[in-house]
Amino acid sequence: MSSKCLQQVLRQKAENRLKISHTDTANLSSKAIQKLMHEFQVYQVELELQNEELRDTQLELSASRNQYQNLYDCAPICFLTLNKQGEITKANQMACKLLAQSNIKLLGAKYAKYIVLDDQDRFYLFFQQLLKSPQTKPIEIRIKLANQPAISVLCQGSCHHLNGDHQESELLLILQDISHQKRVEQKINQLNAQLEQKISIKNAELLSKNQKLQETIKGICQSKEDLLEREAKLNSIFNAAIEGIITIDEKGIIQSVNNAVINITGYPKHELIGHDVNKLMPYSYKEQHAHYLQHYLSTQQAKVIGTIRQLEGQHKDGTIIPIDVSISEYKIGHKTYFTGMIRDVSERKRKELLDKQHLDELAHVMRLGLMGEMASGIAHEVNQPLTAIATYSQLCLQLLNSDQPDLIKLQETLQKTEQQALRAGQIIRRMREFISTNGVHRSSTNINELVQEAMNLANDDCQQFSIQHTLDLAKSIPYISADAVQIEQVVLNLIKNGIDALTKLPPKTLRQLSIQTYLLESEYIEVRIKDNGLGITKAEQAKIFTPFFTTKETGMGMGLSICQSLINSHGGELRFKSELGKGSTFYFTLPIIGQNNATK
Amino acid sequence: MQLNKQTVTIYIVDDDFSVRDSLSMLIEFAGFKVESYESAPLFLEHFDSEQPACLILDMRMPYMDGLELQELLIQKCSAIPIIFISGHGDVPISSKAFRSGAIDFLEKPFDNALLLERLNEAVKKVLITWPEELKKRRILELYENLTQREKDVFLLITRNHSSKEAAKNLNISNRTVDIHRANIMKKMQADSLNTLIVLALKSDII
Numbered sequence: 070m071s072s073k074c075l076q077q078v079l080r081q082k083a084e085n086r087l088k089i090s091h092t093d094t095a096n097l098s099s100k101a102i103q104k105l106m107h108e109f110q111v112y113q114v115e116l117e118l119q120n121e122e123l124r125d126t127q128l129e130l131s132a133s134r135n136q137y138q139n140l141y142d143c144a145p146i147c148f149l150t151l152n153k154q155g156e157i158t159k160a161n162q163m164a165c166k167l168l169a170q171s172n173i174k175l176l177g178a179k180y181a182k183y184i185v186l187d188d189q190d191r192f193y194l195f196f197q198q199l200l201k202s203p204q205t206k207p208i209e210i211r212i213k214l215a216n217q218p219a220i221s222v223l224c225q226g227s228c229h230h231l232n233g234d235h236q237e238s239e240l241l242l243i244l245q246d247i248s249h250q251k252r253v254e255q256k257i258n259q260l261n262a263q264l265e266q267k268i269s270i271k272n273a274e275l276l277s278k279n280q281k282l283q284e285t286i287k288g289i290c291q292s293k294e295d296l297l298e299r300e301a302k303l304n305s306i307f308n309a310a311i312e313g314i315i316t317i318d319e320k321g322i323i324q325s326v327n328n329a330v331i332n333i334t335g336y337p338k339h340e341l342i343g344h345d346v347n348k349l350m351p352y353s354y355k356e357q358h359a360h361y362l363q364h365y366l367s368t369q370q371a372k373v374i375g376t377i378r379q380l381e382g383q384h385k386d387g388t389i390i391p392i393d394v395s396i397s398e399y400k401i402g403h404k405t406y407f408t409g410m411i412r413d414v415s416e417r418k419r420k421e422l423l424d425k426q427h428l429d430e431l432a433h434v435m436r437l438g439l440m441g442e443m444a445s446g447i448a449h450e451v452n453q454p455l456t457a458i459a460t461y462s463q464l465c466l467q468l469l470n471s472d473q474p475d476l477i478k479l480q481e482t483l484q485k486t487e488q489q490a491l492r493a494g495q496i497i498r499r500m501r502e503f504i505s506t507n508g509v510h511r512s513s514t515n516i517n518e519l520v521q522e523a524m525n526l527a528n529d530d531c532q533q534f535s536i537q538h539t540l541d542l543a544k545s546i547p548y549i550s551a552d553a554v555q556i557e558q559v560v561l562n563l564i565k566n567g568i569d570a571l572t573k574l575p576p577k578t579l580r581q582l583s584i585q586t587y588l589l590e591s592e593y594i595e596v597r598i599k600d601n602g603l604g605i606t607k608a609e610q611a612k613i614f615t616p617f618f619t620t621k622e623t624g625m626g627m628g629l630s631i632c633q634s635l636i637n638s639h640g641g642e643l644r645f646k647s648e649l650g651k652g653s654t655f656y657f658t659l660p661i662i663g664q665n666n667a668t669k
Numbered sequence: 670m671q672l673n674k675q676t677v678t679i680y681i682v683d684d685d686f687s688v689r690d691s692l693s694m695l696i697e698f699a700g701f702k703v704e705s706y707e708s709a710p711l712f713l714e715h716f717d718s719e720q721p722a723c724l725i726l727d728m729r730m731p732y733m734d735g736l737e738l739q740e741l742l743i744q745k746c747s748a749i750p751i752i753f754i755s756g757h758g759d760v761p762i763s764s765k766a767f768r769s770g771a772i773d774f775l776e777k778p779f780d781n782a783l784l785l786e787r788l789n790e791a792v793k794k795v796l797i798t799w800p801e802e803l804k805k806r807r808i809l810e811l812y813e814n815l816t817q818r819e820k821d822v823f824l825l826i827t828r829n830h831s832s833k834e835a836a837k838n839l840n841i842s843n844r845t846v847d848i849h850r851a852n853i854m855k856k857m858q859a860d861s862l863n864t865l866i867v868l869a870l871k872s873d874i875i
Contacts, residue, residue: 448756448757449729449756449757452756452777452778453685453687453688453756453777454687455777455778456685456687456688456691456754456756456777456778456779457685457687457688457690457691458691458778459778459779459780459781460688460691460692460694460695460781461691461694461695462781463695463781463782464691464694464695464698464781467695467698467699468698482694485687485690485691488687489687489691492687
């Protein structure tokens with residue numbers, strides 16, 4: 070509508086209103102008319118001014134409106150205006166773009182149809198609430214699009230009541246595409262979830278590592294306990310061992326000893342630890358040991374390591390202890406240590422000695438017993454034919470006593486009797502032959518050789534009991550006629566008696582045994598066996614040659630009586646001298662060949 | 670079976686032939702049946718314990734000596750009288766032989782008249798005791814046929830224990846004892862408890 074036309078419409082309206090008013094202009098005076106005219110003119114100017122002002126305002130408004138329209142259309146936010154029925158009445162370009170519809174299609178359409186079905190109820194509630202109160206929290210809804218995934222939008226709204234009337238309301242919705250934000254959020258969530266997953270995996274790993282660690286710790290604790298237990302066990306073994314265990318360093322200084330060492334050596338612990346191990350050795354070994362140690366450390370060639378050696382140790386009281394030693398070596402860092410296992414074998418040695426003594430005695434007894442055995446054997450053998458002879462004879466007698474003697478049987482029996490008598494004679498003859506070949510066998514013999522041999526047999530015993538023995542043998546002594554075995558036995562017996570006497574002396578006393586041979590009055594040789602033992606009491610002296618008399622705990626008491634009979638049978642004499650506290654001398658004579666061959 | 674001198678076998682066991690031979694001849698001449706063996710195992714192989722017999726036994730022999738044989742025979746419940754002969758008058762051995770019931774112990778060489786005298790004594794003893802010995806053996810055979818439980822019951826009731834006591838003793842019921850008892854009577858061929866006790870006494874079971 071043009072402004073001229075608008076003016077005419079306004080003029081018409083004004084004139085119509087004027088007609089209604091009852092002002093009678095005809096009756097007015099010209100003055101009043103003039104005055105009125107003037108009033109009208111002023112009024113007209115006022116109106117024109119007002120009009121102008123209005124026009125300016127309209128221009129201003131239209132400019133503002135345009136500006137607003139621009140802002141509305143170009144804003145990067147979606148604006149939708151809905152009426153009370155929820156129909157779109159206005160939409161800006163952004164909204165069209167968002168909903169992917171042209172403006173025309175949008176207008177009049179129900180907004181709700183663009184909303185995802187699930188969100189429609191929520192939107193309805195939001196819508197109703199918005200109508201009641203303008204302050205309603207924005208909601209998130211999803212917009213559905215053709216051929217495209219739904220997008221999330223943040224929906225804010227405000228309500229305007231048109232004409233101040235609640236009947237005519239208009240809703241302005243501001244939609245903000247938050248799908249990107251959503252996607253980012255989703256992504257973040259996803260990343261978060263991944264992160265959490267990773268963290269939980271890591272966590273689990275850490276837990277399992279922790280558990281393993283704890284198990285390891287537990288294991289270590291257990292090992293430690295085991296170690297302690299083992300150490301305790303080893304310690305108890307170490308201390309309970311019968312064998313002495315000594316550890317020394319490379320200088321020979323004792324590092325540790327067990328209880329057995331203390332028992333064997335007699336030294337208390339504090340006198341051993343830190344001291345040189347040669348303290349436990351007899352003088353002769355001391356230097357050797359240092360030498361061995363040096364030698365081993367420089368050459369690594371050991372004589373002892375890995376083998377068992379029989380050595381001697383020295384007790385605190387000075388006695389020599391026979392010991393078996395085995396040595397092993399170990400290294401801690403650069404230091405070498407040696408562990409020696411020491412077994413006190415004095416008991417074993419003593420036992421060996423006892424066994425040997427026992428054997429010696431046995432041999433002796435066997436020699437003695439042989440004769441008795443032989444006699445017994447002869448008796449048994451001869452008894453058989455004698456029994457037969459007696460029985461046959463009895464039969465003969467009975468045959469003769471019968472009414473009609475069976476002479477043939479009698480003859481037969483008598484022949485058998487004769488045979489048995491001959492058999493008995495044969496047995497006796499055989500025995501005699503046996504004795505003459507295997508029994509006494511005399512030949513010209515050098516007494517010095519016999520003494521030497523007997524001494525050799527007793528040598529071990531002398532060493533064992535630390536007995537000094539001297540042989541003083543006459544040079545170019547005449548030969549004797551003797552059974553070498555028997556005379557050697559006599560010499561050996563006398564030597565052993567001497568040794569027995571000497572062993573009864575207290576320890577650390579000088580023990581001497583001397584044997585002499587010499588020519589006596591050019592017809593006999595004499596052998597003297599002298600000891601510095603305790604001597605023989607008068608009472609014992611009287612019975613010393615009596616069979617079965619003995620002063621020894623283990624002995625038959627046959628030795629001296631047999632010796633005496635053997636010497637006598639060789640035509641010699643066995644005698645003795647003894648003084649209490651000074652010792653005894655046994656001496657026997659034997660005739661020289663060609664001087665006196667008599668055998669009693 | 671009519672028993673007389675000839676029905677008693679005289680066994681001679683000695684490892685020396687001449688002793689065996691002379692003794693066999695002498696004893697046979699005296700009217701006995703003689704069997705001689707050079708060792709104890711050989712004797713055991715031929716020894717008939719069902720016939721009355723006497724034994725002249727050497728002490729020292731290879732394989733098995735006289736004492737060992739004596740012990741073996743005692744274990745076998747043989748009551749054969751034994752006269753020992755030995756080349757050694759060994760006191761401990763002879764006393765052991767006597768303790769185990771030897772008739773005599775003669776040291777070689779011995780007086781043969783004495784031997785024959787002892788032998789006659791031994792034979793007489795055998796002739797008297799043999800019938801009883803046989804009976805005793807029969808009883809023992811019957812006894813050995815009893816089960817172990819029956820033997821237990823047998824020993825209790827023949828020692829004057831009532832069935833009740835026996836049951837209590839063996840920790841079994843009275844009825845079971847009664848059943849055992851009936852079986853024992855049957856197996857031992859006894860008609861009353863008294864007979865059973867007599868059998869037990871005769872055979873030295875109790």
